[in-house]
Amino acid sequence: MVTVPQADSILQKNSVSCPSLRVPLSAATGCVLREHVVADRDLPPFDRATMDGIAVNSASFLKGVRQFPVEGLQKAGAPALSLKSRNACLEIATGAVLPKGCDCVIPVEYVEMDGRAAKVRDEFKARPMFNVHRKGSDARKGDILLRAGCRLSAAQIAVAAAVGKSRILVSKTPEVAVVGTGDELVEINRPVKPFQIRRSNTCALAAGLALSGYTRVKRFHIRDDQKRLRAGLKKILAKYDVVILSGGVSMGKLDFVPRVLKQLGVTVLFHKIRQRPGGPLLFGKTSDGKPVFGLPGNPVSTQICFYRYVLPYLNRANGLVPGAAWYVALSEPVTVKTASTHFLPVTITSAKDGRLNAAPVFPRNSGDFVSLTKSDGFIELPTETFRLPKRSVQRFYGWVNIS
Numbered sequence: 592m593v594t595v596p597q598a599d600s601i602l603q604k605n606s607v608s609c610p611s612l613r614v615p616l617s618a619a620t621g622c623v624l625r626e627h628v629v630a631d632r633d634l635p636p637f638d639r640a641t642m643d644g645i646a647v648n649s650a651s652f653l654k655g656v657r658q659f660p661v662e663g664l665q666k667a668g669a670p671a672l673s674l675k676s677r678n679a680c681l682e683i684a685t686g687a688v689l690p691k692g693c694d695c696v697i698p699v700e701y702v703e704m705d706g707r708a709a710k711v712r713d714e715f716k717a718r719p720m721f722n723v724h725r726k727g728s729d730a731r732k733g734d735i736l737l738r739a740g741c742r743l744s745a746a747q748i749a750v751a752a753a754v755g756k757s758r759i760l761v762s763k764t765p766e767v768a769v770v771g772t773g774d775e776l777v778e779i780n781r782p783v784k785p786f787q788i789r790r791s792n793t794c795a796l797a798a799g800l801a802l803s804g805y806t807r808v809k810r811f812h813i814r815d816d817q818k819r820l821r822a823g824l825k826k827i828l829a830k831y832d833v834v835i836l837s838g839g840v841s842m843g844k845l846d847f848v849p850r851v852l853k854q855l856g857v858t859v860l861f862h863k864i865r866q867r868p869g870g871p872l873l874f875g876k877t878s879d880g881k882p883v884f885g886l887p888g889n890p891v892s893t894q895i896c897f898y899r900y901v902l903p904y905l906n907r908a909n910g911l912v913p914g915a916a917w918y919v920a921l922s923e924p925v926t927v928k929t930a931s932t933h934f935l936p937v938t939i940t941s942a943k944d945g946r947l948n949a950a951p952v953f954p955r956n957s958g959d960f961v962s963l964t965k966s967d968g969f970i971e972l973p974t975e976t977f978r979l980p981k982r983s984v985q986r987f988y989g990w991v992n993i994s
């Protein structure tokens with residue numbers, strides 16, 4: 592039996608690291624970046640018009656010129672033209688390079704075309720570099736734009752694309768086996784007898800993995816039979832990088848998982864945590880260093896253990912630099928009866944003062960996974976705290992990965 596901080600430290604000390612591989616940028620969405628992405632040139636790479644309108648020399652406007660003969664059109668994607676007369680202008684498109692001799696773009700809304708001249712309305716106030724996105728103002732050539740360890744979401748993909756990273760180094764996600772155990776469990780497309788239940792845990796685990804970018808996942812199921820478990824797990828442990836078991840890890844007569852893992856050479860690094868739910872959680876490593884998790888089968892325990900321990904472990908293996916922890920305020924007092932660490936599902940609402948309020952969703956017991964659909968995640972209540980007052984602030988773990 593370990594405490595929650597001890598379990599965290601054992602998991603941390605026994606981290607693994609996934610290999611990296613270079614993939615086309617189009618295949619990198621949601622992956623963890625494993626190299627720094629550097630600006631190959633200034634961003635923006637040239638003084639860029641931010642409005643459609645006319646490009647002028649602001650000094651002429653400030654001296655009182657309001658009518659500018661049009662010398663031509665500066666299109667986006669064309670090299671910079673040169674303004675011939677200081678008191679003239681060039682029509683210009685958003686995204687075009689600022690023409691030589693111009694330092695200000697007057698938006699089309701302030702301009703009336705009068706034959707071949709542009710007349711500017713009096714209310715326009717010109718100043719140098721107005722409506723110009725200066726070269727290098729966002730980043731300089733050589734600046735690190737993305738650091739290794741970030742997840743590639745749309746904003747990061749845009750930056751990588753902008754610097755010409757058509758291929759990019761990312762983590763190779765592990766091949767994960769999700770293994771359910773239990774004689775009472777039936778595959779979800781099969782007829783189910785009144786005394787049987789469907790294999791929801793392994794579906795939930797595969798879904799939680801997929802939502803965090805772990806898509807190389809295979810589901811298995813093994814009956815509560817020591818021989819079958821040993822034979823099945825032997826093959827699975829040899830083939831997969833990570834094994835996540837559900838069920839068979841508690842004190843029951845047919846809970847064979849801990850002893851079979853030991854028989855197969857797995858070193859059990861902890862079994863049982865002083866926490867509720869999910870106390871029977873097991874973590875071990877195969878002789879060749881592969882991580883094995885044995886999650887208690889009660890569905891609330893399974894999901895909480897997965898989000899609290901397994902997912903952060905995999906994210907660390909993947910090289911993800913964790914985001915800041917989230918904290919929420921309890922919307923009502925909470926009392927617990929035991930000295931364990933408690934994980935309590937909550938629904939989050941955002942208050943007008945910017946605070947996130949957490950309303951407890953008390954599952955009737957660890958089998959009540961229907962109640963989880965009404966929650967956004969769970970809070971962690973520290974050990975030896977029996978009564979938490981309303982508005983006390985607690986660490987929050989979301990069902991949706993926000994880092």
Ligand code: AMP
Nearest residue numbers: 771789790791792793838839887888889
């Ligand atoms: P166990 O940890 O094997 O003692 O299982 C505890 C409870 O969780 C039992 O009621 C099981 O039927 C249930 N359970 C175990 N595995 C699953 C699963 N894959 N899907 C749904 N419920 C499960």
Ligand code: MG
Nearest residue numbers: 772773838839
């Ligand atoms: Mg069982």
